[in-house]
Amino acid sequence: MSARTAVSYRPPRRLALALPLMLAALPAPARASDHLDSPTVIADPRADIGDLYAWMQPDGRRLNLAMTVVGHGFSDRLRYVFRIDSARRFGGADASVEIVCRVPAAERVECSADGIDAARGDARGEAGLWGERHRLRVFAGLRDDPFYNNVRGTRAAYQVAAAALAAGAPLDAxxxxxxxxATVRAIAEQWRHTDGDPARNFLAGWTPAALVVQIERKAVDRGGPLLAVWAAVESSERRIDRAGRVLTGNALLGTLDGEEASDRLKERYNAGAPADGAEFAPQIERGLALYDAFDGRCGNALLAASEPARRYRALARLLADDRLWVDSRRRRCQRPFAVELAQAAGRRADRGDCGGRTPLQAAINVYRSLLVDASVDGVSDGLQRDEKTPSVDRFPFLAPADAAGYSP
Structure with missing residues (x-):
């Protein structure tokens, strides 16, 4: 049963606040952090980006990028794109590089990086495929999904919140x-367990198609050392899906709207670019209000303002520019979103970290925690690692799939 058929009625106004996030946790589409997507994306899993990862190789010489695709293969009619903006200041884009990959057949990938390098051939082997100038390296094939999620525990936590809202929990300004x-305790307890038992990863064994790219740092930092990364899947007519940080495009858009309005909003969001994000900031503000409530204290989310009318504005604007930031000067990459935390929130402790997101990190728990109480560990779904251990320094980083091969 898909999330779209699980609930078919129009909820009361208070319950509507929580319902879309509950639906986002239902098992059928939650095969990655980018779930409950638009109808166009759901119609073709090969156009559906699951997750985006970006981090520095520990030697500091290369940027690592990985995009998982929900379908078990790639489409020969689509192009898979990484975009890297570079800047001297956080939020900018002084120069940009676009890495465009096409997969005309299972045994052939064609990736080009804006004249910097190009790789063409069979990229399914563990060593990947080097570009003609050895500045670019590519892998394209099935891998184990490094994302892990206690879907049922998350759903149960949202249901506790929804029940409290339906029973009349008051809303502030x-x-x-x-x-x-008692509701706060129940939310946390449900989130950390699966049906009362230890948390279980409902994505265990999931093997999406993975496009992994490694590119020389000097090729992408022409505008400055701060790199802002996002990914997209595009047809010849338009952009179908895009991804940056976990959750923003799905869990925080259309939170108070019905299904049709939410679908229209997500279609428009996916067709746009991070530079168009200001349009979506007011909607994101509305979604942030629910997360802020989960710990029983309103107004303690990241960047929260004291004035209710402006409480979520700064965070919404930050998230609306949905690019994943990496500091290419740093070799240690342990804190997801460290650049955002250091630059936008002024957290000095995060200045030595490259930020971004590695396949080893529980980034979704960090993200949720920042929205709930501005911490990095205030929220947990009870899971800390995947069943298979990916790598941050050994190409192609994501662990091998249980079943070899894929069909484009």
Missing amino acids: ARCARFEP
Whole structure:
């Protein structure tokens, strides 16, 4: 049963606040952090980006990029794109590089990096495929999905919140719910367990198609050392899907809207670019209000303002520019979103980290925690690692799939 058929009625206004996030946690489409996507994306899993990863190779010489695709293969009619902006200041884009890959057949990939290098051939082997100038390296094939998620525990936590809202939990001036302590405890307890038992990863064994790219740092930092990465899948007519940080495009858009309005919003979002993000900031503000309520304290989310009317504005604007930031000067990459935390939130402790997102990190828990209480560990779904261990320094980084081969 898909998330779209799980609930068919129009909820009361208070329940509507929580319902889309509950639906985002239902098992059928939640095969990656980019779930509950638009109808166009759901129609073709080969156009559906699951997750985006970006981090520095520990020697500091190369940028590593990985895009998982929900379908078990690639389409020969689509192009898979990494875009890297470089800047001297956070939020900027002084120069840009586009890495465009096509997969005309299972045994052939064609990737070009804006005249810097190009790789063409069979990229399914563990060593990948080097470009003509050895500045670019590519892998394209099935891998184990490094993303892990206690889907059922997350759904149960949202259901606790939804029940409290339906029972009349009051909303403050910023539309943040004032949950009772017992509700807060129940949300946290459900989130960390699966049906009362230890948390279980519902994505265990999932093997999406993976496009992994390694590119020389000097090729992508022409505008400055701060790199902003996003990914897209495009047809000849338009952009179908895009991804940056976890969750933003799905869990925070259309939170108060019905299915049709939410679908239209997500279609428009996917067709756009991070530079168009200001349009979506007001919608994101509305979605942030629910997360802020989960710990029983309103107004303590990341970048929260004291004035209710402006409480979520700064964070919404930050998230609306949905690029994943990497500091190419740093070799240690342990904290997801460290660049955002250091640059936008002024957290000095994160300045020595490259940020981005590696396949080893529980980035979704960090993301949720920042939205709930501005911490990096306040929220947990009870999982800390995948069943298979990916690598941050050994290409192609993602662990081998249980079943070899894929069909484009």
